Amino acid sequence: MKLVIGNKNYSSWSLRPWLALKVAEIPFEEILIPLYQADSKARQLAFSPAGKVPILVDGAVTIWDSLAILEYVAEQYPDRGLWPRAIAARAHARSVSAEMHAGFAALRTAMPMNCRATLAGKGHTPEALADIARIAAIWGDCRARYGNDGPFLFGAFSNADAFYAPVVTRFLTYGVALPDVCRAYVNTVRALPAMREWYAAADVESERLAHSEIYAMM
Numbered sequence: 001m002k003l004v005i006g007n008k009n010y011s012s013w014s015l016r017p018w019l020a021l022k023v024a025e026i027p028f029e030e031i032l033i034p035l036y037q038a039d040s041k042a043r044q045l046a047f048s049p050a051g052k053v054p055i056l057v058d059g060a061v062t063i064w065d066s067l068a069i070l071e072y073v074a075e076q077y078p079d080r081g082l083w084p085r086a087i088a089a090r091a092h093a094r095s096v097s098a099e100m101h102a103g104f105a106a107l108r109t110a111m112p113m114n115c116r117a118t119l120a121g122k123g124h125t126p127e128a129l130a131d132i133a134r135i136a137a138i139w140g141d142c143r144a145r146y147g148n149d150g151p152f153l154f155g156a157f158s159n160a161d162a163f164y165a166p167v168v169t170r171f172l173t174y175g176v177a178l179p180d181v182c183r184a185y186v187n188t189v190r191a192l193p194a195m196r197e198w199y200a201a202a203d204v205e206s207e208r209l210a211h212s213e214i215y216a217m218m
């Protein structure tokens with residue numbers, strides 16, 4: 001399988017399938033196309049007519065949306081437990097993942113993913129804080145229900161954690177105050193070896209994307 005992704009520092013959608021594949025120990029070839037360069041769109045379009053990353057290519061099959069990719073990988077590797085095994089927990093995990101996939105626009109706008117930056121206090125708009133409160137409620141509910149089974153949202157690592165991993169990076173970058181249970185969850189995700197690998201690669205990327213660096217001094 002080939003996974004086409006964008007800049008590790010900035011591409012929140014790319015982090016989701018990359019992290020799930022790494023944690024599930026599913027081998028893949030990474031193809032990184034830096035975003036918003038002169039040739040980026042043409043290079044993305046060579047893999048998918050949607051022209052966005054991430055894109056998973058598995059032989060003749062191409063999947064070009066993070067949620068669709070994670071569904072595909074979970075079906076191809078059912079033994080990896082990428083969705084919880086119990087039907088009620090699985091439905092819950094899909095609900096919180098879909099809520100992330102389709103929502104939290106205010107958080108995304110005010111706090112673009114920027115792994116290597118330290119922007120404590122920036123982007124704390126009322127709308128972003130409302131999104132953060134909802135995410136804290138989701139995480140708190142998951143940890144209360146499934147915490148006995150492990151340190152992730154549904155106990156063991158699942159696609160739901162992959163979906164919220166970019167939010168974890170945002171909370172760290174923008175110094176978001178969180179209840180203890182959410183702070184512990186942030187630390188758990190950040191400490192994953194795969195997350196450390198992603199951050200280390202983001203640190204040494206040279207591109208600076210103006211549309212993500214919204215708090216940079218002009």
Ligand SMILES: N[C@@H](CCC(=O)N[C@@H](CS)C(=O)NCC(=O)O)C(=O)O
Nearest residue numbers: 006011012013052053054065066067
């Ligand atoms: N809904 C898509 C969103 C994909 C997306 O917006 N990707 C961004 C990067 S994080 C992108 O490719 N932007 C480059 C462009 O639009 O040219 C998914 O879940 O994969």
